[in-house]
Structures are given as structure tokens and as C-alpha cells.
Amino acid sequence: MSTYDRKARMEEMEREHDEWAERMRLKDKGDMFTIWATLAFGIFCWSLGFLLGRTI
Template identity: 55%
Template sequence: MNTFDRQAIIEQADREYDEWVEKMRIKDKEDRYPVWSMLGFGLFCMSLGFIVGRSI
């Protein structure tokens, strides 16, 4: 195996890894929406409870 073959294999592995990272980044981005919505709902409930508690 000469140096050019080795370099081509390394470059191909780098490209495949970059594609995998990008695919996981997109997948992880979709998984964050339920977390953010639950956090927003929790903050809404806390503020609503604070407002009701202050009014009593």
C-alpha cells in the first residue's frame, strides 16, 4: 500500500465521519423541541402559580 492509497482512505473516512456528525446534529436538533416545550410549560405554570399566589 503506497502513501496515496493510505491518504485516500483517510480522506474517505474523514468525509464519512463528517456526514455522520451532520446527520446526528440534525437528529439531535429535532429531539430538543419536546424538551424546550416542557421547559416553557413549566415556566408558564410557575409564573401562573406565582401570580395566583400573590393575588390571594
């Protein structure tokens, strides 16, 4: 395998990896909503518990 072929194959593999990473990023974008919603709900419950604890 010559140096040119090796470089061409590496460039092709990098391009395929970049395309795959972009597809995964777009696919996983919808999953982030549930993570953010759970985090927001957790912070809400924590603050509610803190306020309740302060009043008692």
C-alpha cells in the first residue's frame, strides 16, 4: 500500500466518522429534552423541600 493510498483511506475514514458523529448528534438531540426536564424537576423538588424545611 503506497503512502497516497494510505492517506486517501485515512481521509475517507475520517470523513465517514464525521458523518456518523453528525448523525448521532442529530439523533440524540431529542433525548436531551428528557434529561433537562428531569434535572429541572429535581431542582424544583429540592428548592421546594428547602423552602418547606425553612418554614417548619
